[in-house]
Amino acid sequence: xxxxxxxxxKVCTDGNFSLNDLTGSTGRLDVLLRCVxxxxxxxxxxxxxxxxxxxxxGEPDPPRTLRLCGSELxxxxxxxxxxxxxxxxxxxxxxxxxxxxxxxxxxxxxxxxPGVLAELQGRRxxxxxxxxxxxxxxxxxxxxxxxxxxxxxxxxxxEKTVSAWPVTLKISLGPKSLHADHCITVALNALDRx
Amino acid sequence: xxxxxxxxxKVCTDGNFSLNDLTGSTGRLDVLLRCVxxxxxxxxxxxxxxxxxxxxxGEPDPPRTLRLCGSELxxxxxxxxxxxxxxxxxxxxxxxxxxxxxxxxxxxxxxxxPGVLAELQGRRxxxxxxxxxxxxxxxxxxxxxxxxxxxxxxxxxxEKTVSAWPVTLKISLGPKSLHADHCITVALNALDRx
Numbered sequence: 563x564x565x566x567x568x569x570x571x572k573v574c575t576d577g578n579f580s581l582n583d584l585t586g587s588t589g590r591l592d593v594l595l596r597c598v599x600x601x602x603x604x605x606x607x608x609x610x611x612x613x614x615x616x617x618x619x620g621e622p623d624p625p626r627t628l629r630l631c632g633s634e635l636x637x638x639x640x641x642x643x644x645x646x647x648x649x650x651x652x653x654x655x656x657x658x659x660x661x662x663x664x665x666x667x668x669x670x671x672x673x674x675x676p677g678v679l680a681e682l683q684g685r686r687x688x689x690x691x692x693x694x695x696x697x698x699x700x701x702x703x704x705x706x707x708x709x710x711x712x713x714x715x716x717x718x719x720x721e722k723t724v725s726a727w728p729v730t731l732k733i734s735l736g737p738k739s740l741h742a743d744h745c746i747t748v749a750l751n752a753l754d755r756x
Numbered sequence: 757x758x759x760x761x762x763x764x765x766k767v768c769t770d771g772n773f774s775l776n777d778l779t780g781s782t783g784r785l786d787v788l789l790r791c792v793x794x795x796x797x798x799x800x801x802x803x804x805x806x807x808x809x810x811x812x813x814g815e816p817d818p819p820r821t822l823r824l825c826g827s828e829l830x831x832x833x834x835x836x837x838x839x840x841x842x843x844x845x846x847x848x849x850x851x852x853x854x855x856x857x858x859x860x861x862x863x864x865x866x867x868x869x870p871g872v873l874a875e876l877q878g879r880r881x882x883x884x885x886x887x888x889x890x891x892x893x894x895x896x897x898x899x900x901x902x903x904x905x906x907x908x909x910x911x912x913x914x915e916k917t918v919s920a921w922p923v924t925l926k927i928s929l930g931p932k933s934l935h936a937d938h939c940i941t942v943a944l945n946a947l948d949r950x
Contacts, residue, residue: 585838
């Protein structure tokens with residue numbers, strides 16, 4: 563089962579934002595909300611065989627990670643506003659040790675990228691990056707972990723974490739630099755067509 | 757230059773909707789707003805070489821088509837709400853003959869799919885449909901017109917219009933039924949990699 567890990571370097575880590583302003587005051591949470599849509603939405607269906615991790619590193623209390631499990635998800639709709647409401651609820655929780663459930667299929671934990679990857683050991687990491695090898699040169703696997711930046715590139719520390727992974731593949735999805743949600747759509751389509 | 761034509765069979769044809777409810781009362785305008793994002797948004801850039809037509813067939817005054825010209829577009833941001841505001845402005849206009857400009861790069865006209873296609877004569881039409889030939893069997897062209905349904909399939913009348921087109925190719929983007937915006941992302945990625 564593929565996992566996607568998207569890092570939002572400036573995305574807010576509490577739920578004190580307005581659903582009428584998902585772009586400015588949230589550190590571009592909207593980018594990650596579109597990633598939720600791309601990861602799970604099919605026509606009249608939800609991809610049940612995907613896990614998505616949203617790593618939030620903005621103020622006031624980083625790190626925070628949301629884990630969305632396709633197999634358990636409920637109440638997910640495709641629009642940004644309703645997904646924003648689910649994320650807002652999750653960020654209102656104060657997680658203790660490990661994962662705290664917010665709504666079905668959505669969990670929150672006080673961890674960053676190293677903590678997330680520690681839970682995914684033994685699998686190949688595919689780092690989506692403009693200067694990587696063309697996707698046409700690579701055979702993807704349903705067991706890959708896809709890591710990518712949200713609005714910003716990964717931090718130098720997170721780059722190091724990725725580089726230190728036992729098996730890492732850096733791949734590019736095409737000649738143009740795409741938004742994170744579009745990257746997920748293209749990668750999933752490549753997996754669908756395997 | 758590729759053109760995308762998305763038909764929203766139930767999408768509202770006036771601007772009397774709330775930006776806080778882009779899904780319910782609009783006949784699923786949100787689907788088309790995400791198509792705008794997919795068609796134009798690149799990382800820190802806009803695709804200038806795309807035209808997108810949104811054909812709206814819902815109440816109260818169908819047909820209405822919005823034409824978004826990448827070469828002229830201004831004020832476009834990736835989130836649904838701000839694009840919804842641009843569309844709301846355009847739908848407040850009462851178009852006369854031909855195209856009426858709303859904001860730079862966004863035009864509105866009182867026409868449906870036949871009217872749109874009449875402006876694109878001489879080009880190949882690629883109809884994106886689940887039961888079409890696999891995209892891997894086809895060589896796309898930068899001059900193709902891509903036609904697809906928004907939340908619903910095309911109406912029988914629009915299907916006839918597509919079938920009557922001199923050169924029509926029916927293609928499928930993969931084994932899963934995708935949302936319209938994801939179809940645009942995948943098709944553009946295929947064009948990028950030509």
